[in-house]
Amino acid sequence: MSQSKPVLAIDAMGGDFGPETIVSGAVDGARLHGAKILFVGETGAVQAELDKLPLGGIEYEIVHASEVAEMHEKPSDILRRKKDASIQVACRLVREGRAQGVISAGHSGATVACGMFIIGRIQGVERPALASILPTENTPMILLDVGANVDCRPYHLFQFGLMGSAYAHDLLDYAMPRVGILSIGEEEGKGNVLVKEAYELFKMAQHLHFVGNVEGRDLFTGNVDVVVCDGFVGNVALKLSEGLSSSMSRVLKRELLSSGLLPKIGTLLARKAFHNFARVVDYAEYGGAPVLGLKSIALVCHGASNAKAICSAVRMGAQFVASKTNECLIQTISANEELTRYGSSAS
Numbered sequence: 438m439s440q441s442k443p444v445l446a447i448d449a450m451g452g453d454f455g456p457e458t459i460v461s462g463a464v465d466g467a468r469l470h471g472a473k474i475l476f477v478g479e480t481g482a483v484q485a486e487l488d489k490l491p492l493g494g495i496e497y498e499i500v501h502a503s504e505v506a507e508m509h510e511k512p513s514d515i516l517r518r519k520k521d522a523s524i525q526v527a528c529r530l531v532r533e534g535r536a537q538g539v540i541s542a543g544h545s546g547a548t549v550a551c552g553m554f555i556i557g558r559i560q561g562v563e564r565p566a567l568a569s570i571l572p573t574e575n576t577p578m579i580l581l582d583v584g585a586n587v588d589c590r591p592y593h594l595f596q597f598g599l600m601g602s603a604y605a606h607d608l609l610d611y612a613m614p615r616v617g618i619l620s621i622g623e624e625e626g627k628g629n630v631l632v633k634e635a636y637e638l639f640k641m642a643q644h645l646h647f648v649g650n651v652e653g654r655d656l657f658t659g660n661v662d663v664v665v666c667d668g669f670v671g672n673v674a675l676k677l678s679e680g681l682s683s684s685m686s687r688v689l690k691r692e693l694l695s696s697g698l699l700p701k702i703g704t705l706l707a708r709k710a711f712h713n714f715a716r717v718v719d720y721a722e723y724g725g726a727p728v729l730g731l732k733s734i735a736l737v738c739h740g741a742s743n744a745k746a747i748c749s750a751v752r753m754g755a756q757f758v759a760s761k762t763n764e765c766l767i768q769t770i771s772a773n774e775e776l777t778r779y780g781s782s783a784s
Contacts, residue, residue: 442471442472442473442496443471443472443473443537443538443754443755443758443759444472444473444474444475444535444536444537444538445463445472445473445474445475445536445537445538445539445540445751445754445755445758446475446477446500446527446528446530446531446535446536446538446539446540447459447463447474447475447476447477447527447539447540447541447747447751448477448478448523448524448527448539448540448541448542448543448548449463449476449477449478449482449483449523450477450478450479450482450502450505450523450543451505451506451523451524451541451542451543451544451738451740452542452543452738452740452741452742453542453740453741453742454741454742454743455482456478456479456482456483456485456486457486458742458743458744458747459542459742459747460476460483460486460487460490461486461490461744461747462742462743462744462745462746462747462748462750462751463476463540463747463748463751464487464490464492464495464497465744465747465748465751466747466748466749466750466751466752466755467495467496467497467751468494468495469748469751469752470748470751470752470755470756471755472751472754472755473496473497473498474495474496474497474498474751475497475498475499475500475527475530475535475536476497476498476499476500477500477502477523477524477526477527477530478499478501478502478505478523479501479502479503480499480501483499484499487499500526500527500530502521502522502523502525502526502527503521504519504520504521504522504523505522505523505543506519506522506523506524506525506543506544506547507544508543508544508740510544510547511546512544512546512547512549512550512551513550515544515547515550515551516547516550516551516554522547523541523543524539524541524543524544524547524548524551525551525555527539527541527551528551528552528555528556528735529555531555531556531733531735532555532556532557536733537733537734537758538733538734538735538736538754538757538758539551539552539556539733539734539735539736540725540735540736540738540747540750540751540754541735541736541737541738542725542738542739542740542742542746542747543740545567545584545737545740548728548735548737549565549567549585549728549735549737551735552565552728552731552735553565553731556731556732556733556735557731557732558730558731558732559730559731559732559763559766559767559770560767560770561770561771561774562596562600562730562770563592563593563596564582564585564586564589564593564596564730565585565728565729565730565731566581566582566585566586566593566596566597566600566601566668566728566729566730567581567582567583567584567585567668567671567726567727567728567729567737568580568581568582568583568600568601568604568726568727568728568729569581569583569671569675569726570609570726571656571657571675571678572657573656573657573658573659574657574658574659575658575659576609576611576659576662577609578656578657578659578661578662578663578664579601579604579605579609579614579662579663579664580619580656580664580666580671580674580675581597581600581601581663581664581665581666581671581729582597582665582666582667582668582671583668583671583672583674583675583726584668584671584672584675585668585728586667586668587667587668587669588667588669589631589667589668590631591631591634591635591637591638592635592638593667594618594631594632594635594638594665594666594667595635595638595639595642595773596730596770597665597729598616598618598639598642598645598647598663598665599642599645599766599769599770599773600729600730600766600769600770601614601616601663601665601729602614602616602645602646602662602663602769603762603765603766603768603769604663604727604729604762604766605662605663606765607757607760607761607762607765608753608756608757608760608762609662611662613646614646614662614663615646615648615660615661615662615663616639616645616646616647616648616661616662616663616664616665617647617648617649617650617651617661617663617664617665618632618635618636618639618649618650618651618664618665618666619632619650619651619652619653619656619664619665619666619670619671619674620632620650620651620652621652622650622652623649623650623651623652623655624650625649625650627650628650631667632650635665636649636650642773643772643773644769644772645773648661651664653674656674656678657678724736724738724742724746724747724748724749724750724751724752724753725737725738725739725742725746725749725750725753726738727753727757729766730766732763733763734754734757734758734762734763736750736753736754738750
């Protein structure tokens with residue numbers, strides 16, 4: 438592709454709030470992060486939102502799609518029966534070379550499925566993983582898989598660790614990311630069969646900083662950069678952390694507002710600290726969860742994404758393309774190809 442700017446296909450019909458939020462956020466992202474946007478969706482609906490916005494200096498196109506992937510539909514049905522769904526059309530734009538990545542706040546299962554079967558997987562990757570960036574006491578941490586693969590084998594977890602490490606290196610600028618396995622104890626030998634066998638693979642890995650098992654209570658300390666688990670465990674951990682941060686914020690606000698004069702004065706003095714806390718736990722800061730292991734980037738955004746979250750997703754997608762992160766992923770997988778093959782046969 439000859440364009441100097443990263444080109445991203447946006448599923449304009451996805452998300453809880455439809456084109457209004459998606460188009461606004463994508464335009465902001467294009468302006469701030471130097472990306473060209475291909476808006477995929479019903480032309481009239483997309484154009485109506487674009488007409489409301491200042492578009493000077495923005496490069497964009499509208500690519501018509503007559504169907505939408507509904508949340509109640511199975512990903513397999515969307516793939517087979519909705520060939521003109523906006524997420525399918527967006528992924529085909531990547532396969533055809535017209536775009537370098539896809540962003541969607543719509544049906545996450547459909548995004549993963551279309552990514553796998555339309556964009557395709559990196560050679561050697563059997564299961565692409567959904568990675569989420571989580572805040573910690575120090576620097577952000579990557580948790581994967583958070584829902585794409587409910588049932589996994591040891592070598593799947595091993596590949597998740599390889600891909601997560603490459604992603605943390607390129608996108609978060611960690612020189613040697615620390616990689617751990619989510620388990621019920623830190624000691625070697627703790628955990629179920631999946632964790633124990635994956636542990637042995639990680640110990641033999643090349644060019645990987647493996648730190649062993651990580652307990653759930655250690656996820657947010659900042660002492661590990663990449664944590665791997667199967668998609669069932671990862672999704673529960675992700676939803677638990679989201680729910681906990683939201684509940685803590687509500688409880689804190691309620692207690693401060695219902696207290697006496699002195700606590701309220703303290704609240705005013707600590708306003709900056711509260712603002713910083715809210716920013717750290719806000720998913721909109723990171724935009725979306727990348728599907729690692731595809732030939733091009735696909736970002737799955739929260740269904741309730743606001744314009745800020747979509748703008749952040751554009752930033753992440755543009756950075757992924759500009760830093761050539763997929764090349765790093767391919768090299769990392771290739772360097773451990775024999776070990777992955779060994780793990781596959783052992784499983």
